[in-house]
Amino acid sequence: MLTPDERIAQLIMVAGYSNRNGAYEDSLATLVRVHRLGGVVMFQGGPVRHAKLVNRLQALSAVPLLIAIDGEWGLGMRLDSTVRFPYQMTLGGMAGQDDLIYQMGADMARQCKRLGIHINFAPVVDVNNNPNNPVINFRAFGEDKYAVTRKGLAYMRGMQDNRLMTSIKHFPGHGDTGVDSHYDLPVIAKSRAQLDSLELYPFRELINAGAAGVMVSHLSIPALDSARNFPATLSSKILTNLLRDELGFQGLTFSDAMNMKGLTKFYPAGVSDRMAVEAGMDVLEFTEDVPRAIAEIKQAITEGRITQASINARCMKVLLAKAWVGLDAYKPTVLDNLVADLNQPQSELINRKLIEASLTVLKNDGNLLPLRNLDSLRIATVALEAPTPTAFQQMAGNYTQIDHFNLTSAMADTTLARIQAQLANYNLLLVDVHLSNIRPGARYGMQAKTAALVQQLAATDKAVITVFGNAYAIDKLPGIDRARALVMPYQLTPMTEELSAQLIFGAIGASGRLPVTVNSQYKLGAGITTFSLGRLKYTIPEEVGISSAYLAQQVDSVVNAGLQAKAYPGCVVQMAKDGKVIYRKAYGQTVFAEPLGQPAVAITPRPVRLDDLYDMASVTKISTSTPALMRLVDLGLFDVDATMSAYLPGYKRSNKANLVWRDVLTHQARLRAWIPFWRETKNEDGSFKPKTFSNVRSRRYPIEVTDSLFLHRSYPDRIFEEIKDSPLNEKKAAGESEYVYSDLSFYLYPQIVKRLAGEDFEEFLKKTFYRPLGATTLTYKPRLSYPLNRIVPTEYDSLFRKTLIWGRVHDEGAAMLDGLSGHAGLFGSANDLMKLMEMYRQRGSYGGRQYLSPAVLTEFTRYQFPELGNRRGLGFEKPAYKYNANAPRSASASSFGHSGFTGTFTWVDPAYNLTYVFLSNRVYPTRENNKISSMNIRTNVMEALYKAMKRGI
Structure with a gap:
């Protein structure tokens, strides 16, 4: 009581x-x-x-x-x-x-x-x-x-x-x-x-x-x-x-x-x-x-x-x-x-959905948003009142090549003027205005020059402005209506920044409406609906019905077992379901900490980063040659049922004249598996034969294989002649499979593309696919475009090049072709490779553009000769009929992808809407280390995704 x-x-x-x-x-x-x-x-x-x-x-x-x-x-x-x-x-x-x-x-x-x-x-x-x-x-x-x-x-x-x-x-x-x-x-x-x-x-x-x-x-x-x-x-x-x-x-x-x-x-x-x-x-x-x-x-x-x-x-x-x-x-x-x-993931998921649903586009001249035609844009982000890189800038950088600038009103006028002069080199400015206070009594966190900077940038007539702060603050920013587009996320948090960037690039749409009247121009209910273009969305596994904790535990257990066994120094894993990136993680270091015994090439290990560039090795085949051929098929310039001599006139009198491309692309045309071209440049004592290499670059020796090794300009012709003249494998008895995995035809596709499309192979790829996709790190010879600290080393080559292979193609044959071939030589980040693979998953469409027809993708990614026990598509690897670790155990029959010798792997499973990339440098410091395959690391990591998907939340 x-x-x-x-x-x-x-x-x-x-x-x-x-x-x-x-x-x-x-x-x-x-x-x-x-x-x-x-x-x-x-x-x-x-x-x-x-x-x-x-x-x-x-x-x-x-x-x-x-x-x-x-x-x-x-x-x-x-x-x-x-x-x-x-x-x-x-x-x-x-x-x-x-x-x-x-x-x-x-x-x-x-x-x-x-x-x-x-x-x-x-x-x-x-x-x-x-x-x-x-x-x-x-x-x-x-x-x-x-x-x-x-x-x-x-x-x-x-x-x-x-x-x-x-x-x-x-x-x-x-x-x-x-x-x-x-x-x-x-x-x-x-x-x-x-x-x-x-x-x-x-x-x-x-x-x-x-x-x-x-x-x-x-x-x-x-x-x-x-x-x-x-x-x-x-x-x-x-x-x-x-x-x-x-x-x-x-x-x-x-x-x-x-x-x-x-x-x-x-x-x-x-x-x-x-x-x-x-x-x-x-x-x-x-x-x-x-x-x-x-x-x-x-x-x-x-x-x-x-x-x-x-x-x-x-x-x-x-x-x-x-x-x-x-x-x-x-x-x-x-x-x-x-x-x-x-702090359960379900709370974060609710948070994400709430913010995404609230994002409001207040202006969108010419339907600029979501951004299309990335290949036509030179983009800079300009973060106002943010002295260090912002979450908005980092997320925007996932979509294409962007240069970032950070301005604060505390900067000297001369510094501001210098940066603004630099911005003249860009045709699109993504301006993110960071207001540190939400209250009107604090002027919404505006610093002395904030409004002036916004006004100047809006007046360039090329600015998309996102105001991270109180909606009423727009009325305190004179001239902001000059912006080409205006986005209102209502507050400043890492999540509003990330989702606003995803909105601008078309990963998500906008449906928000102003809940208040800001001024006579932006009234209650104002807002413009935009729609997703199908670009990759970056979110958490729970959004697609997967437990983030379980997925992380499963993936970590496989990857960390490989790290402990020294199967590779480090790796990057990226996974997407339904076009949503739900897992991105960098593991380990770029190189092992132990010295190589080669002081001249000793390098300091550093943690792997998500944006590191890796040598794709044979993943190059489905990232360069195969998409190029698919595009040529769509253009009516290439027929997979034609013979080799139809597109290689010099083959008319060779033993390969009547080989059909469908057989070639499925590795059952009896081509030899490979030719060790580099060995033919050496004498028995290990020295190079005359007229092969020089230690100094010159017009006669222009092909850079290492810093001090330059190949004779005519040697690539010799390589192509050797491929043409190489004997075929003996024909098998009736009923026996002719399947032998071969690199040789992939050496030839750059020549075919140039002949049929009238463009150099790499430029054709970049113009047709990589730049529009925003996959700008996909490139040959990355040293020309990126510093070495962005590129992960591969092998110490003790037999041929006598140096650490770092920023140059690992494959010897591709190295002798100046780093550019259809079978090897492509470098890039996991995120950019996934854009290409996601385009495949979306049946040739990505970011509002149709790159390839659904019909050609269906044709290239289906089993071509199942009756012969051949598991290949056209260029693509597919699951074996009886599991042999070339694909995840749970992969569907419609799935496809490829692995790479350096420790790379990518796989697409349309049946489950999955896209997966695994990049590593397992050949460091030596290719003799094959634990990544013996432990089935790459396929088991993706199998973890299937397990997590079946388990649910």
Whole structure:
């Protein structure tokens, strides 16, 4: 049985902080224990510290405490190391999809319950129709009362349906104020009719829908209570007559914080608490002087201004609320895995979906967005007020070659002028404006020159501007309407930056609409719909129904086993499902730490990076020759059922004249597997034969094989003659397979492409595929375009080149062709190789462009001669009929790809919408190390993806 004092105490919630010292916590514990308080509102701190403190306080309470948090945008609003959902104005930008807001509320409930929190003082259902509102502003869903109501209802239901109490706020409506009630008492000089029509509308609707709590604010509203300097918190006309009697609210009323100057400026602590209870308040939040508050309320009971029965009734409401949230079976918060439990991938997925749905395109001249024709664009990103590379810049760099610039208003004018002069070299500027503050009182975080810089860049007539900040800030940026496109993500976070870049490049579409009127040009509801172009989207596995933890554990176990066995120094793994990149990770180092025994080539290991360039080895075949042939087929210039001599006139009298290209491309034309051309340049004593190599470059010896080894200019002709004149393998008996994997025909495709298309092989590939795809790192001879620290070394060649092969093709034959062949020589990053493979998966389409016809892709990637036991497509490797580790065990019959000698592998499985890239330098320091194959590392890594996909979340 609670004493009369304890019944009063149940109506009081004090503030709690878990980021203060032991003396503070002791004083809070004493306050709770001595006065038997009803609850604590927790503010700043961290989750573990919070849980420890709350557990301690609960242990001191005979009646469990009601623990509250003011977490409008999640626990991250108050606690570090926790989830931060979008601001409500960001959510206001969502055109529909209120079910996502419900999911957010439900996840909020999950997190709060895990942390021992029972009530969230949210949602804000104020209608923010005052752009200069200093306190609500971005905290509101917007200025449309219907949207505010709809979204607030979804948020409230998500929490309450999962047994988290809510307190809708700030009754009767704080949206049209120019004063912050934390510092003074705002006055809303509106008529009752105006209030009924706008401010009260969301409250009425949510109360009718079953709101558990209502927070009453410190507002003076003469139309509701004419008493001067009299906040709603203390007004019986507002608390009882309006809220209880007229609107029919039967839940718990909570005061706004009782320490706010909008109240304490006129009414002292304790006295104001008593006045609020007299007016009908159920729960006092953030009471500053507990003893005085209890004494004042007791005195009011004695004097008959408050009845004991009303105190008893309110106390019972609090106790029933505690039972509803589960405190009748209270258990302390378990500390084990607390941070991990609070930060579940499902929360990140909800966050991503909310932000993606809110992104708003406010201007899009000529339908510039999403960006098309990347090969026609010279792009620079310009990050304003961001001195270091931003998440926006890093994400944009995933889509194509981009140069990055970072400007701040603190830079010298001469520096700014120099950089702006450099920007003249680009025909598209992606400007990301970083506003460090969301509040109007801080000028939205604008520095002195921010607006001027935006105006100058917009005036170039080639700027796409993204403003990472409050939507109202647009009105403070004169000239921004000169931008070719304008994107509004509503706030500055790594996730808004990343998703905005993905929007610009067409990985995702835009459907957001402005939730407020910014100015006469950008009004409520403004927004332009854009659509995805099918470029790679970068997200988390949960978006495609896969557990990120399980996938990472499975992939890590395979890759790390290879690292431990020294199967390779390091590698990059990239996986995509449904066109969404769900796994990207760099492992290990570029080289082993042990010295090679060759001081002249000793290099310092460094961690592998995602954008490192690797020698693709035989993956070159399906990244250069095969797509080139497919394109020629589409153009009607090449027929796979023609003979070799049809496109190689010099072969008309050779033993290969009548070989059919379909047989050649499926490795059953009886061509020799390979020819060791380099060996023929050597004498028996190991020296080079005359007229083969020179140690000095010259017109006669122009082909650079190493820094000090140059091949004679005529030697490539000798290689091609040797291929033409090479004997065929003996014909097999009837019924026996003629299959022999051969490199030889792939030496010839650059010549065929040049003859049929009239362009050099590499330029044809870059113009037709790589540049439009944004796969700009795919290149031959990478030393010409990239520094060595971007390129991963391959083998120390102790037999032929006598040096470390670094930035030059590993394959000897390709090296003797100046690094360019159709069978080897291509370098690139995992991300850029995946773009090409993803284009294959999308049946020849990518980024809004059709590169190859679906018909030609179907033809090239199907089994050509299954009746002969030949597992090959045209150029492509396919799964063997009986598993032999050339493909993942679970790969479908429609899948295809290729492996490379240096330790590379890529695979596409259209049946499951999977695309996979594995790049390594397993030949470092020697090709004799074949553990990557004996351990089936490359295929087992992808098998982990199939396992994770089958397991689900």
